[in-house]
Amino acid sequence: MKRGRRWYAVSAGITVVALAIVLWVLLLLAKDGLAGWHWSRLTRFPRELRSGGGIAPELVNTVSMVMLAECFSAPVGMAVAVWLTDYAPPAAWVGWLKRVLIGFQSIPAIVVGLIVYQTLVDGLGWPLSVGSGTIALAVLNLPAVAVLGATVLSEVPGRLREGSLALGATRIQTVWRLMLPAALPALIDQLGYSWARLAGETAALIFTAGINVGPRWGWFQPGETLAVHFWYVRTEGAMPDWRMVAAATGLVLVTITAGAVLGAKLWAARILAKRGVGVSERG
Amino acid sequence: MERQALNGWIERWQARLLWAATLLVAMLVLAITLVLAVGATRFLQSRGWRLGVLLGANWNPLAGHFEIGLFIVDTIIVTALAMAMTLPFGLGVAVFGAYVASSWERTALRWLLTVLAAVPSVAMGWWGLAVVVPGLRRIGGGPGFSLLAAGAVLAVMLLPTFGLLALEVLDKVPEDWHQASLALGASEDQNLLQMALRVSLPGLKTAFLTAVARAMGETVAVQMVIGGAVYGFHGMLGPGATLTTQILTDMAILPLGHPAHGVLDLMAVILLAGLTLLTIWAQRGDERP
Amino acid sequence: MAAITMERVSVWYGRVKALNDVSLEVEPGSVLALIGPSGCGKSTLLRVLNRLVERTPAARVAGRVLIDGHDILAPDVDLALLRRRVGMIFQRPVSFPFSIFDNVAYGPRLHGMKNPHQLRRVVEGSLKQAALWDEVRGKLRRPAHGLSGGQQQRLALARALAVNPEAILMDEPTSSLDPGSAARIEELVVHLKGQYTVLIVTHNLQQAARVSDFTGFLDRGQLIELGETSQIFTAPRDRRTEAYLTGQFE
Numbered sequence: 001m002k003r004g005r006r007w008y009a010v011s012a013g014i015t016v017v018a019l020a021i022v023l024w025v026l027l028l029l030a031k032d033g034l035a036g037w038h039w040s041r042l043t044r045f046p047r048e049l050r051s052g053g054g055i056a057p058e059l060v061n062t063v064s065m066v067m068l069a070e071c072f073s074a075p076v077g078m079a080v081a082v083w084l085t086d087y088a089p090p091a092a093w094v095g096w097l098k099r100v101l102i103g104f105q106s107i108p109a110i111v112v113g114l115i116v117y118q119t120l121v122d123g124l125g126w127p128l129s130v131g132s133g134t135i136a137l138a139v140l141n142l143p144a145v146a147v148l149g150a151t152v153l154s155e156v157p158g159r160l161r162e163g164s165l166a167l168g169a170t171r172i173q174t175v176w177r178l179m180l181p182a183a184l185p186a187l188i189d190q191l192g193y194s195w196a197r198l199a200g201e202t203a204a205l206i207f208t209a210g211i212n213v214g215p216r217w218g219w220f221q222p223g224e225t226l227a228v229h230f231w232y233v234r235t236e237g238a239m240p241d242w243r244m245v246a247a248a249t250g251l252v253l254v255t256i257t258a259g260a261v262l263g264a265k266l267w268a269a270r271i272l273a274k275r276g277v278g279v280s281e282r283g
Numbered sequence: 284m285e286r287q288a289l290n291g292w293i294e295r296w297q298a299r300l301l302w303a304a305t306l307l308v309a310m311l312v313l314a315i316t317l318v319l320a321v322g323a324t325r326f327l328q329s330r331g332w333r334l335g336v337l338l339g340a341n342w343n344p345l346a347g348h349f350e351i352g353l354f355i356v357d358t359i360i361v362t363a364l365a366m367a368m369t370l371p372f373g374l375g376v377a378v379f380g381a382y383v384a385s386s387w388e389r390t391a392l393r394w395l396l397t398v399l400a401a402v403p404s405v406a407m408g409w410w411g412l413a414v415v416v417p418g419l420r421r422i423g424g425g426p427g428f429s430l431l432a433a434g435a436v437l438a439v440m441l442l443p444t445f446g447l448l449a450l451e452v453l454d455k456v457p458e459d460w461h462q463a464s465l466a467l468g469a470s471e472d473q474n475l476l477q478m479a480l481r482v483s484l485p486g487l488k489t490a491f492l493t494a495v496a497r498a499m500g501e502t503v504a505v506q507m508v509i510g511g512a513v514y515g516f517h518g519m520l521g522p523g524a525t526l527t528t529q530i531l532t533d534m535a536i537l538p539l540g541h542p543a544h545g546v547l548d549l550m551a552v553i554l555l556a557g558l559t560l561l562t563i564w565a566q567r568g569d570e571r572p
Numbered sequence: 573m574a575a576i577t578m579e580r581v582s583v584w585y586g587r588v589k590a591l592n593d594v595s596l597e598v599e600p601g602s603v604l605a606l607i608g609p610s611g612c613g614k615s616t617l618l619r620v621l622n623r624l625v626e627r628t629p630a631a632r633v634a635g636r637v638l639i640d641g642h643d644i645l646a647p648d649v650d651l652a653l654l655r656r657r658v659g660m661i662f663q664r665p666v667s668f669p670f671s672i673f674d675n676v677a678y679g680p681r682l683h684g685m686k687n688p689h690q691l692r693r694v695v696e697g698s699l700k701q702a703a704l705w706d707e708v709r710g711k712l713r714r715p716a717h718g719l720s721g722g723q724q725q726r727l728a729l730a731r732a733l734a735v736n737p738e739a740i741l742m743d744e745p746t747s748s749l750d751p752g753s754a755a756r757i758e759e760l761v762v763h764l765k766g767q768y769t770v771l772i773v774t775h776n777l778q779q780a781a782r783v784s785d786f787t788g789f790l791d792r793g794q795l796i797e798l799g800e801t802s803q804i805f806t807a808p809r810d811r812r813t814e815a816y817l818t819g820q821f822e
């Protein structure tokens with residue numbers, strides 16, 4: 001070991017241990033999930049009291065609810081981001097709004113679940129359903145998109161922006177033709193992460209989307225997702241093969257979240273590569 | 284001429300739409316705050332505004348006792364345990380990734396951490412049930428379901444996020460500063476401890492508080508391993524319940540529409556108040572010159 | 573004051589050869605100016621002398637470098653000690669985001685000085701040597717980033733002087749400063765002459781002529797010519813040196 005580099009060696013050791021612990025979670029899940037794996041799990045309905053149940057409706061619910069929630073919250077959140085970066089007057093209340101949004105970015109999911117439960121389910125009489133769950137996910141996602149979007153947009157170099165305006169482009173043209181394309185790779189990256197976060201969300205959905213599935217998909221049909229099923233089966237499942245069902249559900253879920261993050265990162269890297277920006281030395 | 288008019292019209296309407304979206308989100312935030320405030324107020328009113336409910340530990344809804352002090356204390360303990368465990372590991376990962384790793388190791392580490400940071404918390408809870416709870420039962424006796432188990436599960440859950448955030452902070456220390464420090468005869472260790480970590484403190488503080496906020500707000504991963512004990516404090520190796528886990532447990536049990544349901548809003552308000560303080564603290568003095 | 577000798581020193585960054593067989597000698601207490609077009613290896617030459625080149629992972633150094641007769645490229649050399657003896661000032665002034673006092677005290681503290689009185693004496697002495705004392709006395713607890721660029725460069729000099737070096741490397745120390753601040757740094761270099769061995773890289777030929785005893789001209793990694801400054805500027809021996817000095821360089 002080189003003299004005066006003790007802490008470097010320590011940090012390398014810590015990194016190995018830390019990664020080993022976190023990977024332990026994934027490897028154990030893979031091992032238990034693959035034990036007794038059968039592809040029919042992906043196409044069958046769950047069974048409450050018998051072995052061999054599947055997760056087909058949960059899979060459909062997860063993907064559809066996350067997509068619907070993103071379809072609502074991503075454009076609205078980005079609109080807020082654009083307004084905050086390019087249109088907001090330099091007023092004190094705008095600063096406050098930003099701060100409040102940053103605060104709400106870390107709102108506990110259970111609190112969102114509680115509010116949707118009290119307003120939609122109790123107040124409006126909506127059932128525990130795909131619809132209630134989707135709204136909960138969208139509410140959870142909105143401040144995150146607005147804040148992260150604004151961060152990404154504000155990192156587009158100011159001279160690009162001014163150059164475009166100086167050439168006679170209107171503000172909105174600048175946004176569409178310059179800012180969003182320039183920020184696209186970073187935005188795709190964020191989208192992948194937000195997809196994964198919503199797909200893995202549990203606390204906000206237990207009492208909004210519910211812990212059951214319906215006979216068919218529908219806005220007001222029960223909307224249990226993979227994450228909720230994973231939680232429910234592991235803590236309260238009564239089927240004989242609950243261990244296998246839980247681990248298999250978890251494995252599918254983790255595959256989806258990792259796929260979303262990696263897919264988005266690869267896509268973003270490809271766009272950057274096409275633009276001739278190599279992966280930076282530090283990246 | 285006509286084209287210009289059309290462009291102007293589009294421009295105006297798009298600007299209005301952006302403003303409408305902002306208004307919508309602002310209203311949403313306001314509505315959330317209001318719903319919670321109304322629920323919490325109704326509850327406190329039904330208790331005759333006795334703020335002792337915040338301090339006491341007598342939680343027995345059937346008997347009409349709604350004191351939430353225990354949940355506050357358990358939330359703080361679990362969060363502190365988690366951060367104490369995740370801090371050294373996260374810093375180690377960050378130092379390695381920012382200063383020690385070769386170029387490809389750094390890239391691989393970043394990608395790996397990003398994927399791990401996106402692992403759903405329920406998977407961490409599952410691992411806690413499979414590994415941590417039985418392990419603690421064997422080592423420490425008792426039920427295994429415990430504050431310590433919750434802290435450990437949270438620590439593992441937060442590690443990739445905190446490590447990644449801290450790595451970005453350390454990576455932002457300008458190369459000039461490293462060279463200036465080394466050129467004065469600093470060893471790598473001295474450069475790390477007396478320059479790099481010191482100048483990164485504000486950023487590391489923000490990263491740390493972001494992780495604290497996630498720890499405080501996490502629900503299922505904690506709920507799966509904490510044991511849900513609401514009567515009294517049982518020590519680190521004993522079960523407990525936090526604000527978030529208790530909201531989850533009682534959301535469907537406390538009768539909707541009854542003022543008692545508002546105790547959950549009060550718990551949410553307390554959580555949000557704590558998180559607000561964290562956010563303010565995190566933003567204070569974080570602007571690097 | 574240290575005598576510096578380089579014997580057939582070459583440096584590669586990966587496949588790129590940045591220094592090619594450079595040999596030179598610097599007399600103790602003299603000022604050597606290094607001139608030459610961008611990318612010719614001036615910074616690399618300086619960074620060999622305190623072995624900061626090694627911070628670039630792909631860098632490889634061959635040859636011998638002697639400081640007061642000791643081979644500093646030997647594997648068992650104490651880098652901390654070497655860098656303490658050979659200070660360095662960079663093109664862009666570097667101040668750590670600490671107070672003025674902590675910036676200057678950074679080096680002495682690294683080397684184990686803890687006594688506050690001693691530290692204060694060293695800080696004051698260094699700031700006086702760097703001609704910054706009058707401007708910052710009584711404000712030592714203020715953040716260094718509040719200082720102007722020229723002041724920050726003098727602060728960097730004070731910080732380097734505080735560890736009591738024998739040689740000082742300056743890599744274009746005035747090129748990011750306004751003319752007034754640059755002139756003050758120049759004055760300081762003249763003052764340091766005789767107490768320290770100074771190697772200064774500059775793009776400003778008048779500056780080289782004003783401050784240095786010797787001047788070396790580098791081109792594409794090679795030391796084309798090194799001699800007394802008056803000789804280099806009035807009667808260069810090599811055509812390339814003459815071309816560079818008269819601005820006819822391609």
Ligand SMILES: Nc1ncnc2c1ncn2[C@@H]1O[C@H](COP(=O)(O)OP(=O)(O)O)[C@@H](O)[C@H]1O
Binds near residue numbers: 611
């Ligand atoms: N870190 C590095 N990695 C690769 N090549 C480098 C590095 N630093 C310098 N070089 C190359 O070495 C040569 C000399 O550089 P340098 O010593 O900085 O020149 P100067 O200071 O005279 O402008 C240049 O061709 C430059 O491109």
Ligand SMILES: [Mg+2]
Binds near residue numbers: 614615616743
């Ligand atoms: Mg240079």
